[in-house]
Amino acid sequence: MKFISLKIGVRNDRYIYFDAHITLMLFLVLLMMMIVLAMAKESVMPTYFFSDQRTIFNVMPFAYSFQPGSSYSSTAYFYKLLGFEESSVIFALISSVLIMATYIFILVKVKGGQLNIFDLGVFLFFVFLSVVNLTWQSKDFIVFLVMLPFLLTFASPKLGLAIWTIGALLFAYYFRSYWFLFVIEFYGLLFVSRFIKSAKMMIVMCLLSMFALAVAMQVVMGVDVDSFRTAVNEIRLDREGDGSNTLITPWVPGGNPVFGWINISITWFTFFVPFPLILMLSPYYLVISFFIIMMFKRIWTIINRTLQSKEHPLLLLYALMIIAFTVIQSMFEPDYGSYLRHLGPFYPFMFYVYLSFGKVNKEN
Secondary structure (H helix, E strand, O other), rough: OOOEEEEEEEEEEEEEEEEEEHHHHHHHHHHHHHHHHHHHHHHOOHHHHHHHHHHHHHHHHHHOOOOOOOOHHHHHHHHHHHHOOOEEEEHHHHHHHHHHHHHOOOOOOOOOOOHHOOOOOOOOHHHHHHHHHHHHOOOHHHHHHHHHHHHHHHOHHHHHHHHHHHHHHHHHHHHOOHHHHHHHHHHHHHOOOOOOHHHHHHHHHHHHHHHHHHHHHHHHHOOOOOOOHHHHHHHOOOOOOHHHHEEEOOOOOOOOHHHHHHHHHHHHHHHOHHHHOOOOOHHHHHHHHHHHHHHHHHHHHHHHHHHHHOOOOHHHHHHHHHHHHHHHHHHHHHEEHHHHHHHHHHHHHHHHHOOOOHHEEEEO
16 A cells, blocks of 8 residues: 655755655544544534534425425435434534545555645544544535545546436435536536647637526526525525624626626635635635635636546546535535535545646656
């Protein structure tokens, strides 16, 4: 097993080097600390982080089967079948061990890459978010389970994609309908990647797909493409403490497909450079923004280089899956906290792309 190594320092000629074995031990200790945090999180985190869990358990007595298109009913029935009590420490332990094992698997698959102190910071930030958002009874943990078959692409891309696609479509049918759009967007980007050679053109393709979605929503449903977000946020404008301080509001007045497209396009760009958070001038949001920018800068760089070289198809596959999901998020996410939470099941895949940067960079 070839693990990553760690260089701690701010200059290329002055650093402390940890070889693969020492780095593995360090990461095992860090990840065990995260497992402990997962079991204690409800004692230290604000209660609004777990409001969905309370709703799910309130619905549970009335959930007798998976209901197509009924997110809470299907989620409640899923956890009813598992038999865990609300805020179960055992569930937190099992889910956190599974998540941390996935991170270890990804770190091994990077095959000898290197991290610097900034990379370690990015890693710990997103692992922390995984522990907070994925280790309680929520829809997001189910998404994580749906994403796990994607790891089979390391052994067989076709088999991994086939199994994941079946799981994603079932999830879309029973839990979140917008996953149908996600699957279509992902395969659309994967198809056009055969014919384009730069990240700039991929951005254009994403924008064109968003315009098509804006027109389709207006024609088929008679609503703006971001109407779901607007409807959800209208009842949250006067609230505090539940993510309302980071609401995503319309950038321009709606009313037609073009304005709706402009709104979701700007929102999409803020997922990569979250200037609404930066403008708050809060140290908390500035740190979060820094990590988000670092992550997506690497992902877009990887997309650009793999499109140019037509090498590392698995890296491109993972990167396009992440970008496709953000395209659909631009239509539905009500706030930036929800954006990061719903992206949580994708974090291990994001890190495979992020940590592969050094290898691809050397080849270029």
